[in-house]
Amino acid sequence: MAPVSDGSPRVTFISTFRFLLAGAYLGLLLNMPNWTGDLLGPDHVSPSLEVAAIFGLLALASAARGRAGRGLTSALAAAALLLGALRLADISSHMLIGRPVNLSLDLMLLPAILEVLAGAASVPELVAAAVAVPAILAVLFLLNLWAIRTAARFLERRPNRLFFAGALCALAVPALFGLRPYAPLDQGSVALLRWQVSQAAQASALRAEHLAGFRTDPFAGLSDDAVLAHLGRRDVYVMFFESYGETVLVDPRYRSVIEPTLADFDRALSEEGFGVRSGLIESPIRGGQSWLAHGTFLSGARLGDQGLYNLMLESGRQSLTHYFRRAGYETMAVMPALSRAWPEGGFWGFDRIWSTDDMGYAGPPFGWAAIPDQYTLDFIHRRKLRQRDRPLFIEYALISSHGPWEPLPPLLDDWESIGDGSVFDGMAPPLPADRQGWSGMTRNYADSVDYTLKVLRDYITRYIADDALIIVLGDHQPAPLITGDGASRSVPIHVISRDPELLAPFEEWGFTPGTIPEADRPPVPMERFRDRFLAAFSARETG
Incomplete structure (x- = not known):
């Protein structure tokens, strides 16, 4: 054949x-x-x-x-x-x-x-x-x-x-x-x-347009005496809460865990004489690049990508931190995850930057977020809040809710025992088999947010004894694989103080009493915070 x-x-x-x-x-x-x-x-x-x-x-x-x-x-x-x-x-x-x-x-x-x-x-x-x-x-x-x-x-x-x-x-x-x-x-x-x-082709034209906008600052002409005069030299703490997004309020998987903790936080604040006003603020980012949110908050300009952030560093614009310095404040950034040189910190106007190596932490690492938030707050309180001769403006980066959200540090009832953090040795229990890896990340995320909220509750109610102004806000929503596709860029913001006069401007912005924001209120763009804050707390000048 x-x-x-x-x-x-x-x-x-x-x-x-x-x-x-x-x-x-x-x-x-x-x-x-x-x-x-x-x-x-x-x-x-x-x-x-x-x-x-x-x-x-x-x-x-x-x-x-x-x-x-x-x-x-x-x-x-x-x-x-x-x-x-x-x-x-x-x-x-x-x-x-x-x-x-x-x-x-x-x-x-x-x-x-x-x-x-x-x-x-x-x-x-x-x-x-x-x-x-x-x-x-x-x-x-x-x-x-x-x-x-x-x-x-x-x-x-x-x-x-x-x-x-x-x-x-x-x-x-x-x-x-x-x-x-x-x-x-x-x-x-x-x-x-x-x-x-x-x-890439449009970058040059957009660069010139944005740079001109960054160099336009309606508050640059204020005298130092007028800048933030209505704060009365009260301490101001800005606590950026990693991945604390609106999803914890609207997604039933997370709300069932977080809502009871927020309600307990509210009760604890009230018992210690604090008022709290809460709202939503719109971050320029989702999922990561927290420094873009920090830069947006401080600069009063929307920094939605690394190119805009780099351009801001060239602009000479005065950040919110600069205005606090002009008002006589000592300014600090507490960044426990900062493990390498950060030359741009000088641009933002901080007198002191506390990085990983400065924190004196001798305990075990807890995943990427190696230093627990409880240790960070306790360390700065012992090292700085008890020993200073000027009012403080502190920006904290709280990182225990940073992905991949495991292992989670324990919350210690006895803050006096924290010391150099070695007390945490052996306190990172293994996750149950059904909670390890990506399969358990949604619950791990909820638990990490719950942990940081409880740390903040305990710290504020135990250690803030004066009329300081405390601003707790998310930096961005968690990754879309946590929120689902199409989630907003909104994050919760809580403003806390014993002085009702310090809370009044935020009520005018639409913030409402309690720790749970009203869902039908539109979010305030994060880039508008700086100018609104300066306008609310600076003295008006004539002429």
């Missing part, structure tokens, strides 16, 4: 199946959505015009030269790998910080990202990641190369090229009637790449 020829139906079926399989694989890679809930959805699995363009290039090369060269197929495989990596970065960005990846800004954040990952992972996990990431990229490249060379071999035969052309025509017919049988181009890899290029 004569051997089966390459043109037999059996061989044609197998090669066609491989061709379609190669196209489906590349389509899943290049059409990857920006949210995990849309994986394998209609747009993800629809035919990709981008893959069709790649195959069209291979068909043209075969028609002109008889076959596509190995150099061309390797280059297309590498290009598909880069586009696939961009799609993976985009979906990660949406899941973690709720916005598209922006290469012109985000590449400079790699050191910070690696620092967070290193702090949250064990040594074996870091080694495994160092091996796995290059291996995954290599496997993706080999899969791309297989898919493209499979398509190239299929398209070397003229009948197969005609089949491919007919399939494209078949896709075009529904489009004539307003239907779209293919994946949307505006959500594809090429569109994402084009957006990256446009962001």
Whole structure:
């Protein structure tokens, strides 16, 4: 019997199946959505015009030269790998910080990202990641190369090229009637790449526009005597609460844990003579990059990305901290997670910055948020609040609610026993099996917020004996993988004092009594806080 020829139906079926399989694989890679809930959805699995363009290039090369060269197929495989990596970065960005990846800004954040990952992972996990990431990229490249060379071999035969052309025509017919049988181009890899290029191209013009705005400060002409005169030299503490977002008030998974603690916080404050006004404030970010929220709060300008933050550092604008210094305050930033040099701290106007190495902590680390919030508040109270000759403006960064929210430090009833933190040795119990890792992260997040609220309750009611003004606010919502897609950027803010006159301006902003904000009140943009605060507490000048 004569051997089966390459043109037999059996061989044609197998090669066609491989061709379609190669196209489906590349389509899943290049059409990857920006949210995990849309994986394998209609747009993800629809035919990709981008893959069709790649195959069209291979068909043209075969028609002109008889076959596509190995150099061309390797280059297309590498290009598909880069586009696939961009799609993976985009979906990660949406899941973690709720916005598209922006290469012109985000590449400079790699050191910070690696620092967070290193702090949250064990040594074996870091080694495994160092091996796995290059291996995954290599496997993706080999899969791309297989898919493209499979398509190239299929398209070397003229009948197969005609089949491919007919399939494209078949896709075009529904489009004539307003239907779209293919994946949307505006959500594809090429569109994402084009957006990256446009962001980089617009950077210069936007830079000049924003810089002019940053240098416009309506309060710069106030005299030092007028600045914050109505505070009466009372201490002011701004306590940024990591990942304390509106989601704890509106999502039943978190509200059931947090609402009773907020109610208890309210009762404890009332018993000690404190009033509290609460509202919502809109952060410029979600999921991460807390320093952008801190900078927005202090500068009175919306710093929604690293480029704007860097531009602010060049602007010469006076931050809220500068105004406190002009009013005679000693200014401090307490940043227990700051483990490297922070030269921009000088721009923000702090007289003293307390970093990780300054905190004297001798206890065990608790995940990425190594130093417990209870220790941070106790340490500064012992070291500074008892020994000073000027009123204080302190910005705290409370970090125990920073992801991955495990292990959680214990809350000690006896604050006098905290000392250098060595009391925490052996106090990090292992999580139950059903609460470890990503599967238990929602409850871990709720518990971490609950912990910091209780720390604040105990600290304020035990140790704040005067009419200080205390401002507790979230820096941003947690990652969208905690809140779900489409969550707001709002965070709770609580203003606490024994002096009703210090609380009155916040009532005019729409803040309401108690620790639970009214849900129907619109949030105050975080960038408006500085100017509103200066206007409320500075003396009016004539002339």
